[in-house]
Amino acid sequence: MNATNRTVVVTGVGATTPLGGDIATTWQAMVSGTSGVRELTQDWAAGLPVRIAATAAVDPDDVLPRPVLRKLDRSAQFALLATREAWADAGFTAPAGEDGGLVDPARLGAVIASGIGGVTTLLDQYDNLLQKGPRRVSPHTVPMLMPNSPAANVSLEIGAQAGAHAPVSACASGAEAVGYATEMIRTGRADVVVAGGTEAAVHPLPIAAFSNMMAMSKNNDDPERASRPYDMARDGFVLGEGCGVVVLESAEHAARRGARVYCELLGQGLSADSHHIAQPEPTGRGVAAAVQNLLDTTDLKPAQVVHVNAHATSTPQGDVAEIKALRKVLGEEMDHVAVSATKSMTGHLLGGAGGVETAATVLAVYHRLAPPTINVEKLDPEVDADVVRGEARALPSGTIAALNNSFGFGGHNVVLAFRTV
Amino acid sequence: MASTKEDIIAGLGEIVNEIAGIPAEDVTEEKSFTDDLDVDSLSMVEVVVAAEERFEVKIPDDDVKKLKTVGDAVSYILDHQD
Numbered sequence: 482m483n484a485t486n487r488t489v490v491v492t493g494v495g496a497t498t499p500l501g502g503d504i505a506t507t508w509q510a511m512v513s514g515t516s517g518v519r520e521l522t523q524d525w526a527a528g529l530p531v532r533i534a535a536t537a538a539v540d541p542d543d544v545l546p547r548p549v550l551r552k553l554d555r556s557a558q559f560a561l562l563a564t565r566e567a568w569a570d571a572g573f574t575a576p577a578g579e580d581g582g583l584v585d586p587a588r589l590g591a592v593i594a595s596g597i598g599g600v601t602t603l604l605d606q607y608d609n610l611l612q613k614g615p616r617r618v619s620p621h622t623v624p625m626l627m628p629n630s631p632a633a634n635v636s637l638e639i640g641a642q643a644g645a646h647a648p649v650s651a652c653a654s655g656a657e658a659v660g661y662a663t664e665m666i667r668t669g670r671a672d673v674v675v676a677g678g679t680e681a682a683v684h685p686l687p688i689a690a691f692s693n694m695m696a697m698s699k700n701n702d703d704p705e706r707a708s709r710p711y712d713m714a715r716d717g718f719v720l721g722e723g724c725g726v727v728v729l730e731s732a733e734h735a736a737r738r739g740a741r742v743y744c745e746l747l748g749q750g751l752s753a754d755s756h757h758i759a760q761p762e763p764t765g766r767g768v769a770a771a772v773q774n775l776l777d778t779t780d781l782k783p784a785q786v787v788h789v790n791a792h793a794t795s796t797p798q799g800d801v802a803e804i805k806a807l808r809k810v811l812g813e814e815m816d817h818v819a820v821s822a823t824k825s826m827t828g829h830l831l832g833g834a835g836g837v838e839t840a841a842t843v844l845a846v847y848h849r850l851a852p853p854t855i856n857v858e859k860l861d862p863e864v865d866a867d868v869v870r871g872e873a874r875a876l877p878s879g880t881i882a883a884l885n886n887s888f889g890f891g892g893h894n895v896v897l898a899f900r901t902v
Numbered sequence: 903m904a905s906t907k908e909d910i911i912a913g914l915g916e917i918v919n920e921i922a923g924i925p926a927e928d929v930t931e932e933k934s935f936t937d938d939l940d941v942d943s944l945s946m947v948e949v950v951v952a953a954e955e956r957f958e959v960k961i962p963d964d965d966v967k968k969l970k971t972v973g974d975a976v977s978y979i980l981d982h983q984d
Contacts, residue, residue: 548923548940551948616954620947 489666490902491743492735493571493675493728494840495563499721499827502539503566507837508844510826511852512873516705517827518719525685531692533704534683535721535828552621553634554599555681559724559833560631561638564593564675568639571728572740577640577673583738590643590674591636592662593726594654596832596889598628601684631679631724632658643671651889652794654678655725655835656897660749662729663897667748672734677726677836688720694759698795708829709856710793710800710822711864718794721828725837743847747882747898750775754892761799761888765806768886771894772810775884781898783814787876788851788883790842793822794829801863803886808865819851819874820866826855835887839897842885846899849876904983905957910976917952918972921945931973939972949975959983 497503499517500510510517517535526532541558542550550558577586602625609617624630629647636645644665648657655678662676691697698717700707708719735742751774754767762768775781789807793800800822808815823841830837845851851874860868882900905913915926922940935941941949946969950961953975959982961969969975 546923548921548945551921552945616951620944624944 485668487667487669488732489663489729489746490732490735491727491746491843491899492730492740493567494743494843495565495567495570496723496725496837496840497537497539497559497562498723498725498837499535499538502544504840506538508841511823511841512850514853514855514872515826516708516855517721518704518707520701520704529685529688529692531688531697531699532701533698533707533719534688535719536683537723552625554602554625554630556595556599556679557625557631557634559681559722560593560635560677560679560726563677563679563724563726564635564638567675567726567728572738576638579640584673586640586642588643588672589639589641590662590665590671591632591639591641591645592647592658592665592674592676593632593635594648594658594678594832595628595631595680596649596651596654597680597682597687599626599630600682600687602626604684604686635675639675641675650893650895651891652829652831652834653887653889653893653895654832655837656839656885656887656895657835657893659727659835659839659897660751660895663746663748666729666731673728673730675726675728677724677839678830678833679724679836680831680833681722682831683720683722691720696796706856708795708825710791710795710825710854711861711868712857713859713861715795715797715800717796718824719828721830722833723830723837724833725840727839727843742902743843745900745902747779747781747900748775750778750896752894754894756892759890761802762892763798763802765802765809767892767894768803768806768888769809771896772806775896775898776810779898781882781900783811785880785882785900786811786814786818786884787881788819788821788842788845790838790845790883790885791820791822792886792888794824799888801861804864804866815866818867819869819876821845821852821869822854823852835885835895838885838887842883842897842899845876846881846883846901849878849881850874851876905979907976907980910957910979911972913956914953914972914975917949917956921948921952929972931971931976933972934970935972953979957983
């Protein structure tokens with residue numbers, strides 16, 4: 482087999498999200514159209530303009546031992562939990578090298594991204610510094626707040642020695658991690674890579690900052706209906722937290738150990754808007770370039786695409802620009818694409834979004850089921866697409882493919898493609 | 903009021919339990935922080951800071967390196983508390 486163009490498949494999924502503490506619960510809630518958005522009742526939220534968020538359904542504080550909790554930022558705690566699930570789901574029972582030779586540690590990678598790293602650690606330790614003095618700043622602060630911490634800790638957890646990486650591109654980070662991991666396998670650097678995105682930024686400072694950018698929904702009175710991509714009344718995203726990871730593997734390696742294969746991961750399309758640091762390019766030029774890049778670099782046929790897990794964060798401009806871009810590149814082939822905006826349920830997990838939505842897209846292809854977009858009461862007429870609303874929708878039989886879009890502040894565009902095997 | 907040797911061992915047991923998850927009763931004088939109690943160099947700083955507060959002593963960084971076992975820490979605290 483050509484070592485520079487190997488086939489990559491998905492053999493494991495794991496997640497901890499606002500919808501559930503594992504991927505099965507998350508997927509069930511997602512296809513049932515459940516909102517994970519809640520009111521923030523903490524004292525610190527009282528004075529904020531935004532008092533809603535999609536907080537994790539299962540708090541790591543309740544499932545991880547204290548010595549682990551005090552050494553890991555919450556974003557790395559989520560990554561550890563999602564990784565353990567995905568690792569077991571892929572059929573591995575122990576870290577690499579301790580598992581009867583199922584995977585060689587030197588051929589195993591970890592690529593876990595986050596958008597803003599250990600922000601709550603940084604802010605909490607700064608509070609410690611001011612209130613209790615320098616001696617009371619935790620010696621774990623640096624390894625907790627560095628944005629590569631989730632990748633490094635996952636590498637430690639599973640024994641990954643081929644490389645541990647943490648690409649950073651704001652809300653595209655998780656997808657960029659999955660794309661990077663795919664390249665590691667495709668080009669022969671690794672046989673198995675655990676990849677995904679994580680984020681834990683539900684804290685008054687990020688909320689105040691995003692809110693002052695006028696990026697967030699202020700629908701405090703109706704949390705479950707605040708995240709409403711494509712709806713006429715959408716007024717910004719709802720912050721979410723959690724992590725999603727997948728186990729990627731060369732098709733050859735997966736076949737050799739008889740692994741269950743969810744789908745193929747065909748590759749990634751990448752581009753940069755070079756338009757504005759935080760505003761989406763309104764015509765969708767950059768996103769269209771990423772989709773075109775994907776079509777140019779993989780054997781994906783537009784006729785195969787039946788589902789898109791859209792970036793769609795519930796902002797007035799971004800949701801429309803994305804659909805324009807898809808329409809521009811896919812043309813009439815867009816008519817048979819069922820578009821789902823799962824952020825309507827999970828909120829926006831920033832760097833975690835690409836991880837969770839990769840897991841969701843993998844399961845959509847595997848189960849041939851597109852999750853609904855909730856809260857679309859009056860579809861924006863500018864959204865020229867078949868948005869799955871109300872209930873989950875069955876996807877066709879035969880060979881089908883799906884895209885997962887992720888875009889980040891700074892103009893980063895990542896499109897991933899998955900196909901049935 | 904100065905702590906007794908027994909107070910210090912029990913206190914260190916609680917501190918190590920909180921930081922490393924080792925049962926407090928396993929924290930005995932002959933145990934090595936690193937080899938027996940799952941306290942790495944970073945966590946050792948946490949143990950020291952907690953011990954400083956609890957026993958009202960100052961343990962300079964240069965002295966921390968000398969504290970290999972629980973017994974070392976107990977002797978240090980006994981010698982240096984007010």
